[in-house]
Amino acid sequence: MVIFAVETSCDETSVAVMRNGREQLSCELYSQADMHAMYGGVVPEIASRNHAAIIGRLSDFAIKNAGITKKDIDAVAVTYAPGLIGALLVGVNFAKGLAMALDVPVIPVHHIRGHIAANYIAYPELEPPFLCVIISGGNSIIADVRDYTDISIVGRSRDDAAGECFDKVARILGLGYPGGAAIDKLSQGGDDTLFDLPHPVIEGFPYDMSFSGLKTAVVNIVHNASQKAARQGDGSSVFPASQIEQNLCNDRKTDEPSPCLAASLAASFTRTMSEILVPRVMAAAAEFGHDKIALAGGVAANTRIRADFTKAAEAESKKLFIPPLNLCGDNAAMIGCQGFYEYKAGVQGGMELDAYATMDVEIRVL
Numbered sequence: 001m002v003i004f005a006v007e008t009s010c011d012e013t014s015v016a017v018m019r020n021g022r023e024q025l026s027c028e029l030y031s032q033a034d035m036h037a038m039y040g041g042v043v044p045e046i047a048s049r050n051h052a053a054i055i056g057r058l059s060d061f062a063i064k065n066a067g068i069t070k071k072d073i074d075a076v077a078v079t080y081a082p083g084l085i086g087a088l089l090v091g092v093n094f095a096k097g098l099a100m101a102l103d104v105p106v107i108p109v110h111h112i113r114g115h116i117a118a119n120y121i122a123y124p125e126l127e128p129p130f131l132c133v134i135i136s137g138g139n140s141i142i143a144d145v146r147d148y149t150d151i152s153i154v155g156r157s158r159d160d161a162a163g164e165c166f167d168k169v170a171r172i173l174g175l176g177y178p179g180g181a182a183i184d185k186l187s188q189g190g191d192d193t194l195f196d197l198p199h200p201v202i203e204g205f206p207y208d209m210s211f212s213g214l215k216t217a218v219v220n221i222v223h224n225a226s227q228k229a230a231r232q233g234d235g236s237s238v239f240p241a242s243q244i245e246q247n248l249c250n251d252r253k254t255d256e257p258s259p260c261l262a263a264s265l266a267a268s269f270t271r272t273m274s275e276i277l278v279p280r281v282m283a284a285a286a287e288f289g290h291d292k293i294a295l296a297g298g299v300a301a302n303t304r305i306r307a308d309f310t311k312a313a314e315a316e317s318k319k320l321f322i323p324p325l326n327l328c329g330d331n332a333a334m335i336g337c338q339g340f341y342e343y344k345a346g347v348q349g350g351m352e353l354d355a356y357a358t359m360d361v362e363i364r365v366l
Contacts, residue, residue: 190266
């Protein structure tokens, strides 16, 4: 079965051609990251307009590179939730138009289910059941994957998503957008013990998470250092980087000599993020009886988080599945993969299919 897949949930336009779910014939991606970097984050209207401008040409490239013709397409899969509503509508309407023109079914795919399915592409041997932690720019979820289309949430962030925190911390550190890769690189040269950051706990909900306090703690540390730099400098709004670094050094929680750089704050932030995620996931795997754990989403590309999960899985004799970097971020291949299993489960959408900005991963449109 050949599925043409569309992903436009945020600022990346992606289309792919998948055969029988796990065989990727082609996957094309157009990133708008540079376009949104000047604004410090995604501007929904700009994202939507650029999806509309590029999706037709990108689709032609994907079909050509897959070595097929449009007549070979058996179904069209598309991300319909969750995401930026305008961006989603571009993809959904394009998919419906293509499906109508080819007289083939359109398959609605939940974005989070797609992230989980990225692991099926990377690991042909992986089959449910397993536990999956999805950590992306818009979601932080621990999911019990009982079957390909039977997925239940056992834990989630009560406020900010992990990826959102990476972007906001990167912004306050002057690293720009997107922030995940920049923080990962910066933290390599830092001392992750210099700053003691909060580890929020949700009483009565051991697998739920909260990242807002962690983000705010980093923001307050940098603002405090900036204010001191302003008082010690010329009072301008542009503070000397060396003075900010010295003030960060003065605010750290130890008197031991060690590097005093923004790198240490980035490293301490990443360590704390990992310490919030890893124990919860390992505990959930034990409670729900899973010996297989999978990571998914853009934050799963972080070097420290990947390493800490690997170490924890080895210590508890769990099999760990982490997709390669190109499958961690948003892409249409994962949508085509999950679309195959949704189709097998009887999921189809008609021309009345709509897009939804929010929707739990357990819900699907028939």
